[in-house]
Amino acid sequence: MTASSPDALRGTVESGLAALGLDAALAGPLLDYLALLQRWNAAYNLTAVRDPRQMVVLHLLDSLAIAAHTEGLQRLADLGTGAGLPGIPLAIARPDLQVTLVESNGKKARFLREAVRQLGLANARVAETRAEALDEPGAHDAITARALAPLAEILAVGGHLVRPGGRLLAMKGQRPDTELAALPAGWRLEGVHRLDVPGLAAERHLVVVERLS
Numbered sequence: 592m593t594a595s596s597p598d599a600l601r602g603t604v605e606s607g608l609a610a611l612g613l614d615a616a617l618a619g620p621l622l623d624y625l626a627l628l629q630r631w632n633a634a635y636n637l638t639a640v641r642d643p644r645q646m647v648v649l650h651l652l653d654s655l656a657i658a659a660h661t662e663g664l665q666r667l668a669d670l671g672t673g674a675g676l677p678g679i680p681l682a683i684a685r686p687d688l689q690v691t692l693v694e695s696n697g698k699k700a701r702f703l704r705e706a707v708r709q710l711g712l713a714n715a716r717v718a719e720t721r722a723e724a725l726d727e728p729g730a731h732d733a734i735t736a737r738a739l740a741p742l743a744e745i746l747a748v749g750g751h752l753v754r755p756g757g758r759l760l761a762m763k764g765q766r767p768d769t770e771l772a773a774l775p776a777g778w779r780l781e782g783v784h785r786l787d788v789p790g791l792a793a794e795r796h797l798v799v800v801e802r803l804s
C-alpha cells in the first residue's frame with residue numbers, strides 16, 4: 592500500500608479527523624470532494640498541490656483545523672475561497688453552518704457550483720463576485736480567509752459582511768505580528784491561536800478579530 596493509495600488516503604483522513612476531534616464518518620464526503628478537486632484540477636488548474644496525500648494534509652486537514660472555532664456560528668462567508676478552502680471542508684463538517692463561498696474567478700466559481708451540487712451540500716452556496724461587491728452587509732457571523740491577503744486588506748474587502756460582534760477567522764502561517772499591528776479601527780484582536788494540523792510540521796495560526804459594535 593503506497594501513501595497515496597485509496598486505503599492509505601482514507602486512513603490519513605480518518606486519523607486526522609480523530610486528532611481534530613471530528614467524526615470519522617466525514618471521511619467519505621471529504622474524499623469525494625478531494626476526488627472532484629483532483630479531476631477538475633487536471634483541466635482547471637485549481638491548486639498547485641497535486642500529490643493526493645499532500646492535498647489531504649494541506650487542504651482538508653488544514654481547513655478542518657479551524658472547525659472548533661466555528662462552533663455556535665450560523666452564517667459564515669469564506670472570502671477568496673478558490674477551490675473551496677477552507678469553506679467546503681467546513682460545510683461538510685458542520686451541516687448546521689450556512690457557508691457562502693465567495694470567489695471572483697469564473698473558472699473556480701464554476702468548479703465550486705459543481706462541487707456543491709455533486710456533494711449535495713445543502714448548506715453551501717457560491718457567490719461569484721469580488722468580496723467587496725457582495726451586498727450582504729452584516730449578514731454573517733464570521734468571515735474566513737486563507738491565503739487571501741494581509742489582515743487589514745481582508746477587512747477592507749470583506750469586513751462589511753460581518754455583523755457587529757462577529758469575527759474574522761484568518762488562517763496564517765507564522766504569527767503575523769506586522770499585520771496585527773495594522774488592524775483598522777473598529778476591530779479588536781480576540782486572539783492568535785496555534786493550529787495543530789495533523790501531519791503538518793509547519794507553523795499554522797488562526798487570527799481571530801472581532802468587529803466592535
Ligand SMILES: C[S@@+](CC[C@H](N)C(=O)[O-])C[C@H]1O[C@@H](n2cnc3c(N)ncnc32)[C@H](O)[C@@H]1O
Binds near residue numbers: 693722737
Ligand atoms: C491564493 S488563492 C487561495 C484560495 C483558497 N482560499 C486556498 O486557501 O486555497 C486566493 C483566491 O482568492 C480569490 N480572490 C482574490 N481577491 C478576491 C476578492 N476580492 N474577492 C473574491 N475573491 C478573491 C482569487 O481568485 C483566488 O482564487
